[in-house]
Amino acid sequence: MNWQQLFVIFRKELTDHRRDRRALFSASFGVVLGPLLIALMLTQIAKDQTAAQDISIPIAGAVHAPSLVDWLGQQAGVSIEEAPEDSEAAVRAGTLDFAVIVSDDFQDDFSQAKPAEVKLVYDGSETKLRAKIERTRRLLNSYSSTMGALRLMARGVSPAVAQPLALREVEVSSAQQRAARILGILPMMILLAAFGASMGAAADATAGERERGSLEALLMNPVSPAAVIGGKWMAAAVFSVVGSMGSLWLSAYAVDAIPLQDLGLRFRLETWQLVLCMGILLPAALLAPALQMLVCSFSKTLKEAQPYLGLLTMTAMAPGMIAAVYGVDDAPWMLAAPFFSQTKLLANVLAGQVPETWEIAFSAALSLVATWGCVYVISRLLRSEKLVINR
């Protein structure tokens, strides 16, 4: 191995890729996408949550249930507004968000201790209203059970008799962990940034070199295939490392800037956690371009390489996505799957836990061995006459 040649190739590839505007553009798009998506989603959730704190409830037929309306109006952050007579139609038409409709018989039924009808009309597909509806429903239920208890007491019965179960919810996850669930897609977005950032460089260095016919000219020089592939891989890895680290840093910055306390969540990535994340991420960022180069080595043109690159990214992401959707418990075998192991470890760190040192080391070692394997196989391929001259 000639290290000076490797360095010459590395430097040339960097210069070359840096001038590839189109590849640079799509690379930076992938880097920004994750942080942007997370920022938008969290901001939206925070906004909806704040909206539910102060809520104005449109009520139709308020005159039939003055005590209910008074009680509602006394609750913190609740105001009452008059809703039109045909509220149901208005909600259906979308001119009204939701409405509480008190039936005409309310007073009669109520005084006879019969269930008095109150309608809650809403469109369940409007996700941004969900928090408001939930709050309104809770308020109505609360009024109902308070009244029920009062009636029982008036009849000399303990309200506890009507409560066979004492359901108490105990939420054990820390605020940090709840934030992590929302931020669960972050590790995958960062891995995606790594793949996206090096894709152009990896494809150009292999399939692109064949397509242009420059590979033959390059190999005429007294160079060893190992130096050629090593230098090319290093250059592509610069992109994936910078891309993924940049994406991680941007995400941390974005999450920090969003008022998460409104969600009842406290989330902050301390510097040491950020460094730990970078350490976990690095081997994956090194493996991504090696795999991309391996896949592209079998293609004669950039166009031919494209679908393979897409498939590779999908395959690498699939376990993480399935786990994110269905929720998979941590199992030891997960550490043996490159990319998936990093997704898991990153998620743990984001949840405020610290993975065992051996877990990090094991995941890193496997990715590094795989990287070396890819670089080795591509250098062997470069000795194949068919690959070099068959364009």
Add this chain to the structure above:
Amino acid sequence: MIEVSNLSKRFGETVALDGLTFGSQDGRITGLLGPNGAGKTTAMRILYGLLKADEGTVTIDGIDVAKNKLEAGRRLGALPDVQGLYPRLTARENIHYFGRLHGIAERRLQRRTDELIEQFAMGSFADRHAQGFSHGERMKTSLARALVHDPRNVLLDEPTNGLDVPSVRALREIILELRADGRCVIFSSHVMQEVSALCDDITIVAGGRAVASGSPDEILQQAGCEDLEEAFVRLAGPEVEEAKL
């Protein structure tokens, strides 16, 4: 000095070279003349170490290419038939890249590059990206790139393909200069006129074998005719004859 002896190469069922033998001396231009598919490019690729021969040897200044590819490579500059420049690098950067791969010291590399740019009249496009270069500009750049390490032996595989008349003339001049420097030049072509106008020695290749070798006069004698084109057709065999019809 390049010696090729008894070179054979198969690709699966296809026989590309079948015992090709020829030699080329310093200070002389040797033409490899043959129809398309005669094995010229395969022979060139074995000469610069990209392919391995099934049988036979190639020596460059006495060094066996198969045994010591790196050392032989230092003494050889080649212009392959696909010239493959890096489109986002300038002509100068393309030349520098290959110079650095040869391990040329930085200051000497700068000087040598300036020299080549001057010699090949590349001043007007030396610092432009290779993306949009004309055929002639591409050819000059790849040739300068191949000569950056000042090799004693130069291989040109169909260098005139796709060139316009002024570029062909410029190339011819460059080749003559290379000979005047005392270099050993091998030049392959399927165009008879080009070879006869430039070459001191000619080897006619057909079916992966050398069917005739010698100076243009000797070739005429061997073929027993007055005209080189006639001689080429007669020596290269029936496939060329058919192609002519």
